[in-house]
Amino acid sequence: MKKIILLLLAALCLSSFTTKSFLIKGTVDQEALNRKTIFIKERVDGTWQLVDSAVITNGKFAFKGVVDTAKIVYLGYEFPKTNNVRQAFVLESGEITAEVDTAGFMVITGTPQNDVLQTYQYTKNTFNKKAEAFYTAHKDNVVTPEQKLSFSKEEENLDREEAAIDKRFATDNINTLVGTYVFINSFYNWTTKDKEAVIALFNAETRKVKRVQEIIADVEIEKRVAVGNKYIDFKLPGLDGNLIALSDLVGKTDYVLVDFWASWCGPCMRFLPELKTFYAKHKGIGFEILGVSLDKTKEPWGGAVTSHQMTWKQVSDLKGWKSEGSRTYAVNSIPCTVLIDKQGRIVGRNLSLPEIEKLLIEKAVIK
Numbered sequence: 001m002k003k004i005i006l007l008l009l010a011a012l013c014l015s016s017f018t019t020k021s022f023l024i025k026g027t028v029d030q031e032a033l034n035r036k037t038i039f040i041k042e043r044v045d046g047t048w049q050l051v052d053s054a055v056i057t058n059g060k061f062a063f064k065g066v067v068d069t070a071k072i073v074y075l076g077y078e079f080p081k082t083n084n085v086r087q088a089f090v091l092e093s094g095e096i097t098a099e100v101d102t103a104g105f106m107v108i109t110g111t112p113q114n115d116v117l118q119t120y121q122y123t124k125n126t127f128n129k130k131a132e133a134f135y136t137a138h139k140d141n142v143v144t145p146e147q148k149l150s151f152s153k154e155e156e157n158l159d160r161e162e163a164a165i166d167k168r169f170a171t172d173n174i175n176t177l178v179g180t181y182v183f184i185n186s187f188y189n190w191t192t193k194d195k196e197a198v199i200a201l202f203n204a205e206t207r208k209v210k211r212v213q214e215i216i217a218d219v220e221i222e223k224r225v226a227v228g229n230k231y232i233d234f235k236l237p238g239l240d241g242n243l244i245a246l247s248d249l250v251g252k253t254d255y256v257l258v259d260f261w262a263s264w265c266g267p268c269m270r271f272l273p274e275l276k277t278f279y280a281k282h283k284g285i286g287f288e289i290l291g292v293s294l295d296k297t298k299e300p301w302g303g304a305v306t307s308h309q310m311t312w313k314q315v316s317d318l319k320g321w322k323s324e325g326s327r328t329y330a331v332n333s334i335p336c337t338v339l340i341d342k343q344g345r346i347v348g349r350n351l352s353l354p355e356i357e358k359l360l361i362e363k364a365v366i367k
Contacts, residue, residue: 020093024063026075028056028100038077038100040091051091067091070113072181075106087121090114090177117178120169127165131158145354152352163189167198174201184211188333192222221330227349231340234328236292236315239302244315246290250344254286254365257356260326260336262294263304268335272308278353279312286365292316292325294334 026038033056040051040063051073054061075098076086087106089096094111101107105125109118134154142151166186173179187195199216206212225232235245249256259275261268279289293316295301305314317323321331329338339348339356348356 021066022064022091022093022096024096024098026056026061026063026098026100028059028061029102030100030104031059033077033079033100034059036077036079038075040073040075041086042071042073067093070177072177075108088117088181090117113176113178116173116176117181120178120182123165123169124162127162131162134158145357148354149352149358152354155352159189162186163191163194166190167194170198171201174198175203175206180206180209180212184209184215187215192219192226195219195222215332218330218332221328225329225338225346227346229346231338231344231346232328234325236317236323236325238313238315239298239305244290244313246340249288249290249313250340251342253284253288254342254363255288255347255356255360256340257287257289258292258325258329258338258340259289260292260294260329260331260334260338262320262334263300264295265334269304269308271335272310274353276309278357282357282360283312286360288312290315292323293318294320294323294326294331296320 028034028038036056037053038056038061039053041048042051043049052063052065054063056077070090070092072088073091074086074088076084078084083104085104085106087108089098089106089108090111090113092111092113096108096114097110099107107118107121109115138151138154142148163186166182167190170179170183170186173182183198187198195215196219199212199219202212207216231246231250233245233247233250235243238244246256246258261271263269275289279287283289289312291305291310291312291314293301293304293314295316296318298316298318301314301316301318304310315325317325325331329336337348337350338346339351339359341347347359351359
């Protein structure tokens with residue numbers, strides 16, 4: 001399942017400070033991009049900051065300047081306006097070559113770290129094509145409960161395959177700028193054990209990276225709220241301002257699904273129709289949902305609840321990724337769900353709805 005992940009890459013760099021020059025020579029195969037602007041942007045504390053821009057002329061563009069230390073930045077364009085194309089690369093000293101093909105895929109090479117990162121990009125692009133082919137072939141042929149469960153299991157296999165690609169690359173390039181970048185951008189799909197295995201290999205310099213420190217802290221939280229452990233309570237305001245605690249639901253029904261989402265999260269909105277159907281079918285004494293929004297303002301949160309007719313209880317402290325609920329359960333990507341049984345035990349995290357339905361049947365909650 002595609003998800004929105006928490007990105008807080010604050011000037012990710014692991015190199016010593018030495019001012020050196022760089023030159024980026026680019027070619028573009030898309031005629032429609034001629035005379036359009038291509039830019040270099042950096043993601044700093046969740047905000048895009050412009051580093052430089054150039055105009056594509058006769059299918060070519062160039063950047064030059066100096067860089068104190070190698071860092072991860074993004075080459076991209078916005079054309080048409082709704083099509084935001086960005087690809088990570090390493091801004092480092094030397095001559096860098098960037099090729100943009102007719103599909104918008106970028107090949108950025110020429111310096112040691114960019115050559116390594118491009119190898120990773122190729123591998124991920126090949127995997128993404130495989131995953132997209134699977135979804136295209138099966139998305140319209142999933143009707144029966146058996147088909148839904150089979151589809152869900154294949155999704156899990158694809159998730160594991162992708163996680164293995166990311167972990168292998170992060171491990172093979174441990175304590176490098178590129179390896180750390182891959183870890184930060186893919187850890188959310190790994191098991192706690194896999195995260196700990198890579199973290200154990202980090203040197204002191206890598207552990208100083210702010211986002212790495214946050215992830216290490218989250219892993220400790222994950223272990224406290226792992227499957228099999230007792231749930232941790234939290235209390236947040238509902239849309240009417242009244243406080244609702246998770247403990248208000250746990251124990252009153254056989255299973256409570258805590259659903260972390262946001263109105264701005266595309267994957268959450270695509271998941272919603274399936275969740276609504278599931279809730280309408282199973283709500284009551286055996287099953288309930290508590291929605292925890294990661295919105296920052298009340299209007300879009302309330303608007304989404306109303307327009308999409310989300311009839312289960314909703315809470316939010318309007319703190320985004322820093323929500324008490326999301327921090328309590330170390331949520332770094334959404335949609336994210338946590339399933340809790342009547343005894344307050346966590347029995348699943350990010351289970352598919354067919355898997356939850358299978359569990360409800362096995363436990364005789366439903367027929």
